[in-house]
Amino acid sequence: MEYELLIDSFFILVLAGFVGFEVIGRVSPLLHTPLMSATNAISGISLVGSLVIAGSEKYGTVGHVLGFVAVTTATINVVGGFMITDRMLKMFKLKGQDQR
Amino acid sequence: MNGNALSQVLLLIGAEATAEITPRRIVLQVLYLGASVLFILGLKALSSPKTARRGMNLAALGMLLAVVGTLFHHEIISYQWIIAGFIIGSLIGGSMAIWMPMTAMPQRIALSHSFGAMAAVLVGVAEYIHKMRLVHADQLTEPFTRGEMSAMGFEILFGSLTITGSLMAFAKLQELVPGPPILYKFQNQSNIALFCCTSGLFLYLIFFPGDVAAFYLMIVLGLASGVLMVLPIGGADMPVVVSLLNSYAGLAASATGFVIDNKVLVIAGALDGASGFFLSVLMSRAMNRSFTNVLFGAVGAVSSKTSAQVEAKTVVRYTPEDALMVLENAHSAIIVPGYGMAVAQAQHTVQEVAELLIERGMNVRYAIHPVAGRMPGHMNVLLAEAQVPYNLLCEMDQINNDFQNTDVVLVVGANDVVNPAARYKKDCPLYGMPILEADKARSVIILKRSLKPGFAGEDNELFYSPKTMMVFGDAKATLTSLVKLLEKK
Numbered sequence: 001m002e003y004e005l006l007i008d009s010f011f012i013l014v015l016a017g018f019v020g021f022e023v024i025g026r027v028s029p030l031l032h033t034p035l036m037s038a039t040n041a042i043s044g045i046s047l048v049g050s051l052v053i054a055g056s057e058k059y060g061t062v063g064h065v066l067g068f069v070a071v072t073t074a075t076i077n078v079v080g081g082f083m084i085t086d087r088m089l090k091m092f093k094l095k096g097q098d099q100r
Numbered sequence: 101m102n103g104n105a106l107s108q109v110l111l112l113i114g115a116e117a118t119a120e121i122t123p124r125r126i127v128l129q130v131l132y133l134g135a136s137v138l139f140i141l142g143l144k145a146l147s148s149p150k151t152a153r154r155g156m157n158l159a160a161l162g163m164l165l166a167v168v169g170t171l172f173h174h175e176i177i178s179y180q181w182i183i184a185g186f187i188i189g190s191l192i193g194g195s196m197a198i199w200m201p202m203t204a205m206p207q208r209i210a211l212s213h214s215f216g217a218m219a220a221v222l223v224g225v226a227e228y229i230h231k232m233r234l235v236h237a238d239q240l241t242e243p244f245t246r247g248e249m250s251a252m253g254f255e256i257l258f259g260s261l262t263i264t265g266s267l268m269a270f271a272k273l274q275e276l277v278p279g280p281p282i283l284y285k286f287q288n289q290s291n292i293a294l295f296c297c298t299s300g301l302f303l304y305l306i307f308f309p310g311d312v313a314a315f316y317l318m319i320v321l322g323l324a325s326g327v328l329m330v331l332p333i334g335g336a337d338m339p340v341v342v343s344l345l346n347s348y349a350g351l352a353a354s355a356t357g358f359v360i361d362n363k364v365l366v367i368a369g370a371l372d373g374a375s376g377f378f379l380s381v382l383m384s385r386a387m388n389r390s391f392t393n394v395l396f397g398a399v400g401a402v403s404s405k406t407s408a409q410v411e412a413k414t415v416v417r418y419t420p421e422d423a424l425m426v427l428e429n430a431h432s433a434i435i436v437p438g439y440g441m442a443v444a445q446a447q448h449t450v451q452e453v454a455e456l457l458i459e460r461g462m463n464v465r466y467a468i469h470p471v472a473g474r475m476p477g478h479m480n481v482l483l484a485e486a487q488v489p490y491n492l493l494c495e496m497d498q499i500n501n502d503f504q505n506t507d508v509v510l511v512v513g514a515n516d517v518v519n520p521a522a523r524y525k526k527d528c529p530l531y532g533m534p535i536l537e538a539d540k541a542r543s544v545i546i547l548k549r550s551l552k553p554g555f556a557g558e559d560n561e562l563f564y565s566p567k568t569m570m571v572f573g574d575a576k577a578t579l580t581s582l583v584k585l586l587e588k589k
Contacts, residue, residue: 006247009358009366016367019140020374027146029470029495030484032477033205035146035375036346038156040212042139043353043372045163048132048170049223049360054185055176059230066229068181070222073215075189076196078167081212082160083197088205089156091484092149094491 034088041081047074124172131169132364138162139368143375149490166364202485203442206474210270210342213349217262220352221319224255227359228315235310242309249309251358253302253318259352260322261329266345268330273338273474281334291328298325335439336516336554338474340383340391347376379476386470386496388522388532415551418569420581423545426569427582428589430507430543432463434499436536437479438472440513440548441575449579450512451486456586465492467499467536469517496536504540511538511546512575515554518562528558544568547575 027035047070053059054067138158145155171182200208231243244252271277298321305314333341354369356362384391427433435454441447454464466488472479480493503509511518518538522530538544539562546568553559562568571578 003245003247005361006251006358009361009363012363012366013354013358013370016370017374020143020371021378023140023143023371024375024378027143028148029468029477030149030480030490030493031146031152032379033209033475033481034152034156035143035477036209036343036379036475037205037212038143038146038159039350039372039375040209040216040346042142042159042163042368043216043350044219045135045139045166045365045368046216046219046223046353046356048166049356049362049365050185050219051167051170051182052173052175052360053223053226054181055173055178057177058175059226060233062229063226064178064181066222066226068185070219070226071182071185072189072192073222074219075186076193077212077215077219078163078193079190080193080197080208082156082163083194084200084205084208085156086153087197088202088481088484089149089153091481091487092152092490093484093487095489 030092031089034085037081037085037088041078041085044074044078044081047071047078050074122174124174128169128173131165132362135162135166136364136367139364139371143371202482203445204274205481206338206342206478207270207273209475210266210273210345213342213345214263214266214270216349217259217266217352220255220349220356221259221263223356224252224259224359225319228252232310232312244309246306248359249306251355252309253305255352255355255359256315256319257298257302257322258348258355260319261326262345262348262352264323264326265330265341266326266349268327269338269341269345272330272333272335281332283332287328287332291325294321294325294328297321335474336471337387339471339476339478340380340387342475343376343379343383345376347373347380350374350376383471383476386534388534415563415570418545418571420571420578420585423569423571423578424582424585426508426543426545427457427462427510427586430462432506433457433465433508433510434503434506434538434541435464435466436509436511436514436518436538437466437468437483438512438514438517439474439478440515442473442478442482442513444513444575446512446576446579447482447486449576449583451483451488452583453510453579453586454488454492456583465494465499465502467494467496467503467538469496469514469536472514472517496534500537503537506541507543509538509541509544511544511548512579513547515548515560516558519554519558519560520562521558521560525558530558538562539565539567542567546570547578548572549574 050067050070053063054071139162142155142159145151196208228243231240234240235243298318301314301318301321305311305318330341350369350372354366354373357365357369435450437450441450457464466483468479483493484490516530518536519530520539521528522533522535525531544562544567546563548570550572551563563570
């Protein structure tokens with residue numbers, strides 16, 4: 001891979017890191033637990049890489065198997081992560097709000 | 101990235117001869133960009149419980165778009181493995197999300213760090229095997245350039261470390277493995293030696309990426325490091341470790357993004373990494389210990405010395421009826437929850453007591469110490485589950501000055517966070533840790549199972565203060581008695 005591309009990704013990493021710190025710093029301490037499950041769910045975007053490996057012929061049978069396991073674990077994080085985050089966020093209410 | 105570079109990448113990764121830019125690929129890149137934006141907006145919305153859910157729905161939408169878009173990727177030909185993975189993954193993930201109790205949230209998050217890291221490592225291994233096959237077929241001389249191998253190294257190293265480290269954390273939290281730090285002779289030295297070996301391998305692989313044995317050896321060392329890193333860390337330090345592993349899982353994901361040239365993965369990994377790191381530093385500061393001290397300084401060594409010295413001091417045992425008398429005559433109360441409340445599953449009963457007191461016109465609030473519990477925000481989530489309105493959940497800095505004007509402090513399963521020794525006792529492990537000023541209130545009621553010291557092994561002098569009422573027993577049982585007594589009046 002050309003070094004240009006790696007440097008591009010590096011620029012993005014640095015910027016995303018700064019954005020991350022700024023945004024996370026403003027998260028309410030009440031929500032630190034849902035924050036952890038949310039960021040974990042978001043990093044489940046690695047699912048996208050596993051999909052290509054599991055579904056492509058290029059990687060052979062090994063690829064299919066490894067890709068399948070990777071898709072499974074990444075899906076656990078994505079599905080489970082967003083669901084548990086929502087379940088937690090639902091619970092934070094003020095007095096008198098609907099307890100749905 | 102510009103069109104020319106894209107073609108070259110596609111050629112380099114062994115894609116079809118015609119590596120032209122198709123509309124499909126452009127759409128996919130746009131979807132990835134959209135997902136990145138939605139992720140950031142989603143996290144931004146966590147600034148308040150009011151906006152949080154909506155923001156997370158946006159982030160989930162971003163994820164959905166990215167995933168669905170990828171399913172149309174030109175390289176994907178067969179779908180059965182993918183579908184199987186989706187189904188099994190959704191079943192496991194969904195079940196965990198629906199049925200795991202809130203008290204098990206630290207365990208769940210530890211497991212999910214492990215899963216996330218697993219996905220990263222497997223992708224890395226698959227890429228490596230693929231490239232090595234090309235090398236053997238003489239289509240490439242080296243599987244990766246130095247830059248690529250550096251990224252791959254980070255991915256594999258942080259990934260494997262996180263896989264076992266998180267599983268170890270899970271085992272400690274679930275009490276499958278003893279909670280107190282597991283120490284042995286020369287532990288720090290052997291860990292440092294392991295670290296050096298692993299770093300050495302990492303550097304070696306950058307220059308000799310074709311050495312397959314070295315590659316797999318590094319994974320093995322990474323896995324071992326994960327276990328050994330978490331072994332010496334005690335229960336009360338878990339918030340820092342769990343946050344740190346959150347960070348590492350993110351960094352592994354980001355590195356994967358470098359290797360497979362996926363920008364949204366780089367971004368999501370960076371967000372996760374920044375978040376985990378931010379929380380670890382926050383937790384360390386809240387314990388007033390430096391980061392390195394938590395990871396490598398054996399707290400255990402200190403506590404094993406002091407716990408032997410705790411004398412059998414006598415203390416008066418009070419009953420729920422006694423506690424009731426104090427509560428009845430009070431106008432203001434602050435409840436201090438701790439890990440013990442989680443263990444006793446007492447959060448709902450605490451809320452019942454608080455409700456009854458509020459009905460009688462009392463001002464009741466909760467004081468949440470940053471490191472109460474086993475993960476950041478643990479207490480908040482438990483109390484929210486018990487339907488405590490979130491405006492009553494106060495951070496330490498918010499509420500610390502109010503203790504001196506408060507009639508009663510009710511301590512439920514918390515210990516070290518209200519230990520005054522942290523203020524002045526220089527030789528105790530708690531020294532310097534900011535505490536909740538419960539001892540400044542007019543009276544203190546402590547619900548605890550026994551006089552056993554907390555994780556720092558330091559006896560709590562608050563127990564012996566004349567204004568303190570110790571009510572021994574299971575917190576839930578005591579609180580249930582209180583509820584019955586209050587309802588009768």
